[in-house]
Amino acid sequence: MTRQPxxxxxxxxxxxxxxxxxxxxxxxxxALASSVDEHARFGGVVPEVASRAHxxxxxxxxxxxxxxxxxxxxxxxxxxxxAGPGLAGALLVGVAAAxxxxxxxxxxxxxxxxxxxxxxxxxxxNGDLPEPCIALLVSGGxxxxxxxxxxxxxxxxxGQTVDDAAGEAFDKVARVLGLPFPGGPHIDRAxxxxxxxxxxxxxGVVRDAPYSFTFSGxxxxxxxxxxAKARAGDDxxxxxxxxxxxxxxxxxxxxxxxxxCRDRGIDYLVIGGGVAANSRLRALAAQxxxxxxxTLRTPPPRLCTDNGAMVAAxxxxxxxxxxxxxxxxxxxxxxxxxx
Ligand code: KG4
Ligand code: ZN
Numbered sequence: 001m002t003r004q005p006x007x008x009x010x011x012x013x014x015x016x017x018x019x020x021x022x023x024x025x026x027x028x029x030x031a032l033a034s035s036v037d038e039h040a041r042f043g044g045v046v047p048e049v050a051s052r053a054h055x056x057x058x059x060x061x062x063x064x065x066x067x068x069x070x071x072x073x074x075x076x077x078x079x080x081x082x083a084g085p086g087l088a089g090a091l092l093v094g095v096a097a098a099x100x101x102x103x104x105x106x107x108x109x110x111x112x113x114x115x116x117x118x119x120x121x122x123x124x125x126n127g128d129l130p131e132p133c134i135a136l137l138v139s140g141g142x143x144x145x146x147x148x149x150x151x152x153x154x155x156x157x158x159g160q161t162v163d164d165a166a167g168e169a170f171d172k173v174a175r176v177l178g179l180p181f182p183g184g185p186h187i188d189r190a191x192x193x194x195x196x197x198x199x200x201x202x203x204g205v206v207r208d209a210p211y212s213f214t215f216s217g218x219x220x221x222x223x224x225x226x227x228a229k230a231r232a233g234d235d236x237x238x239x240x241x242x243x244x245x246x247x248x249x250x251x252x253x254x255x256x257x258x259x260x261c262r263d264r265g266i267d268y269l270v271i272g273g274g275v276a277a278n279s280r281l282r283a284l285a286a287q288x289x290x291x292x293x294x295t296l297r298t299p300p301p302r303l304c305t306d307n308g309a310m311v312a313a314x315x316x317x318x319x320x321x322x323x324x325x326x327x328x329x330x331x332x333x334x335x336x337x338x339x
Contacts (some may be wrong), residue, residue: 005077005319008065008101009312010058012094013086013114015045016138017057018308019065022316027124030309033057036038040181041188044171051089058097065308076107078325080315083111084336085141091219091332099328110315115142115338118272120151120317122299126316130268130295134158136254136257138271138281140167140182143253145211145260146338148270152318155338158260159211166249167276169215176223177238187242188278194243196280199225201248211260218248224310243280250281254288261294270297277301 004024011018017037035053039045066072081098084091093188095111102109119135132149144160164172167184174183179190201221204214222245228237254276261269269289275281282298288298303309 005316006071006075007312007315007319008076008079009073009308009310009315010062010079010081010094010098011114011117011306011308011311012054012058012090013082014083014090014306015039015050015053016059016306017054018306018311019061020307020309020312021065021069021071022124022309022312023223024316024320025123026173027128027309027313028071029065031061031065031068032307033061036182043175043180043181045087045260047087047089049273050087051093054090054093058093062097062101073105076105078108078315078319079105079109080110080112080311080318081116082311083115083326083330084114086114088258088332088334095330095332099330102328109328109330110318110323111326111330112311112314112318113336113338116151116155117310117314118268118304119148120314121303121307122270122272122297122310123297123317124303124313129270130298132266133268133270133297134257134261134264134266136253136269137273138166138253138274138275139149140171141165142273143213143215145256147266148265149315152255152321152323157339159206159209159213159256161213161215162206163214163216164219165275166213166215166253167273169219169249170275172219173222176226177236177241179238184275184278185262187246189197190239190240190242191246191280194239194241196247198237198240199244201225201244203248203252211256212290213256215249218245246278246280250278250284253281254285257285258288258292258294262292267293268295268297270303272299274305277304
């Protein structure tokens with residue numbers, strides 16, 4: 001195909017209804033509707049509420065994406081959709097919508113893996129992904145280190161969290177500190193006015209698994225520290241706790257990622273997923289990669305958290321790579337893996 005393919009991408013794996021339009025590797029539109037406010041009082045995403053919100057937001061969000069991009073239905077060459085992993089009911093809404101659009105427009109359908117899309121989105125900001133690269137994938141549901149020879153194909157997992165995902169740890173610690181859900185951005189903000197060296201929180205190590213992560217000990221250590229302060233009747237220095245916790249997470253993630261690059265002799269690191277929006281993780285990764293001679297690639301923060309552009313970005317790459325489209329009975333797979 002000489003003309004760059006125009007791909008409509010639909011994302012509904014969790015609480016964001018994302019609709020993106022991408023031409024080749026050019027971002028044309030990134031429309032988002034979030035049901036996060038509806039979940040906030042429960043302290044976590046309520047699947048049934050998320051599914052219903054996707055259903056209501058789908059059509060207006062698709063229409064907004066087309067208006068923002070200034071393109072029409074007939075310009076679309078393919079439809080890409082997150083097939084998994086994620087919440088079953090939420091995924092189903094996106095997959096059903098994508099099938100309907102594919103049939104109505106008579107265009108091919110591409111089911112994509114949400115985790116691969118978190119990595120592929122970087123191409124919209126920084127050009128073609130270097131292959132192979134090491135990917136550090138850190139979101140609300142996943143934390144893993146991967147060797148990625150080709151983001152449209154299979155990847156080699158090096159390690160992952162053995163308990164909480166990095167984003168989950170941010171959300172749980174935020175709760176302990178009385179900050180709103182989802183906690184990551186609030187901790188990031190509070191940490192700016194805090195001292196990252198104020199409290200020496202533990203850096204969890206997984207025995208015999210140098211590329212794996214554990215965050216439950218850290219989370220418990222933060223909770224214990226805060227409880228002890230409260231018992232003593234002292235004020236909780238929220239900014240210092242946030243900064244010290246964030247430092248522990250960023251330290252562990254970047255240390256393991258740089259080690260993976262070094263051990264594998266791969267000089268490119270891509271960081272993706274919601275936690276990749278974290279300012280301290282980005283700064284520390286930049287510093288450590290520069291010291292180690294590794295080229296770091298991070299999508300802009302807006303594209304790190306869930307969105308439709310990442311799905312369109314991977315879909316466009318699949319079209320350009322002549323990958324076979326998905327059948328129209330493509331299932332939503334809540335437990336879809338990368339390997
Ligand atoms: O990738 P994502 O939008 O959804 C999943 O696929 O899970 O990631 C959401 C996670 C949440 O846990 C949220 O607290 C975290 O990403 N997050 C952050 C930041 N922005 C979002 N964590 C730390 N710092 C941030 N700035
Ligand atoms: Zn995600």
